[in-house]
Amino acid sequence: MSYEQEKQVAIEAALTAAKLCEQVRQEQVTEAMEKSDKSPVTVADLGSQAVICRALAMAFPDDLVVGEEDASQLRQPEMADQLNRVSHYVKSVVGDATPDQVLDWIDRGNSQIGGRYWTLDPIDGTKGFLRQDQYAVALALVELGEVKLGVLVCPALPVSPDQPDGEKGVLFVAVRGQGATMVPISGGEPQPIQVTKADSQEAMRFVESVESGHGDHSRQDAVAKAVGITTPSLRMDSQAKYGAVASGRASLYLRLPSPKSPDYREKIWDHAAGTIVVEEAGGRVTDMYGKALNFSLGAKLSDNQGVIVSNGVIHDTVLDALRETASV
Numbered sequence: 442m443s444y445e446q447e448k449q450v451a452i453e454a455a456l457t458a459a460k461l462c463e464q465v466r467q468e469q470v471t472e473a474m475e476k477s478d479k480s481p482v483t484v485a486d487l488g489s490q491a492v493i494c495r496a497l498a499m500a501f502p503d504d505l506v507v508g509e510e511d512a513s514q515l516r517q518p519e520m521a522d523q524l525n526r527v528s529h530y531v532k533s534v535v536g537d538a539t540p541d542q543v544l545d546w547i548d549r550g551n552s553q554i555g556g557r558y559w560t561l562d563p564i565d566g567t568k569g570f571l572r573q574d575q576y577a578v579a580l581a582l583v584e585l586g587e588v589k590l591g592v593l594v595c596p597a598l599p600v601s602p603d604q605p606d607g608e609k610g611v612l613f614v615a616v617r618g619q620g621a622t623m624v625p626i627s628g629g630e631p632q633p634i635q636v637t638k639a640d641s642q643e644a645m646r647f648v649e650s651v652e653s654g655h656g657d658h659s660r661q662d663a664v665a666k667a668v669g670i671t672t673p674s675l676r677m678d679s680q681a682k683y684g685a686v687a688s689g690r691a692s693l694y695l696r697l698p699s700p701k702s703p704d705y706r707e708k709i710w711d712h713a714a715g716t717i718v719v720e721e722a723g724g725r726v727t728d729m730y731g732k733a734l735n736f737s738l739g740a741k742l743s744d745n746q747g748v749i750v751s752n753g754v755i756h757d758t759v760l761d762a763l764r765e766t767a768s769v
């Protein structure tokens with residue numbers, strides 16, 4: 442299958458959602474509400490999920506969508522102002538939409554996984570979004586446990602790594618067997634991307650989360666040193682880190698379980714799109730024990746712990762170093 446229609450619909454939907462997110466950010470209305478798990482959610486997370494689920498419902502009415510957000514909080518009477526704000530932003534990018542439609546679109550993203558499903562993180566890296574930093578809109582199509590298509594929109598990522606203050610906004614797209622591409626959000630011809638092949642020290646840079654609670658920074662540093670990386674890590678929120686590895690800006694992304702939450706299991710929407718973008722750019726993605734990420738078990742990667750993303754060349758060395766740092 443070429444997945445051409447899925448690709449076009451997913452790109453258009455994710456770019457429209459990213460436009461909504463940037464509008465919210467520019468108008469500085471980015472205060473967060475708190476979810477039951479204490480993580481932040483904003484008007485933009487909910488609006489982005491509504492826009493993408495609407496587009497998927499129109500093009501693929503029978504498809505399942507497993508998204509990060511749900512509308513239960515927004516349905517409470519005391520949340521009427523928030524719902525109006527979400528509806529306002531949705532209308533500004535897709536035309537007419539009633540608050541009830543918006544609620545229903547958001548809740549279309551509450552499916553369980555199936556043989557074929559989409560998984561969506563409407564704003565991956567909400568904390569980065571609130572900090573005016575990196576975030577991503579991440580959408581992936583999974584069939585029989587294999588990610589087939591991934592779209593990552595990174596509105597704050599510099600188009601050129603050499604010009605950090607230059608144009609920002611990058612779209613990464615990958616289809617299984619067709620390679621990965623990158624293009625500025627502003628337009629242009631998508632260019633094929635490749636991970637870095639060099640394993641020289643100069644070419645090696647590793648990326649990790651900004652948030653200390655989302656990883657084990659001291660062990661990540663130790664592993665990076667053990668594989669010969671001497672430059673300090675590039676800290677970045679969201680699956681923009683996968684984009685950084687896929688486009689050769691870094692050779693390694695380490696995400697080891699935080700000592701504060703050793704039993705944390707990663708969510709499918711935090712990894713599906715990024716995984717295929719890196720794999721199709723020639724890289725490798727496994728958990729910290731070298732096992733493939735299993736997208737067929739539910740919303741969590743319950744069979745995996747930690748995530749290691751590399752250019753492939755250094756992957757086994759990293760896994761060896763991990764075994765060694767574990768036994769110290």
Ligand SMILES: Nc1ncnc2c1ncn2[C@@H]1O[C@H](COP(=O)(O)O)[C@@H](O)[C@H]1OP(=O)(O)O
Pocket residue numbers: 480509565566567569650651652654655656677678679680698699702705708711
């Ligand atoms: N203890 C944890 N360990 C690893 N990742 C976490 C943890 N708690 C939350 N996350 C996830 O980290 C993601 C952001 O990662 P990053 O630091 O790379 O930007 C969020 O989507 C969040 O998932 P969620 O909000 O879906 O529960």
Ligand SMILES: [Mg+2]
Pocket residue numbers: 562564565566567710711
């Ligand atoms: Mg996320």
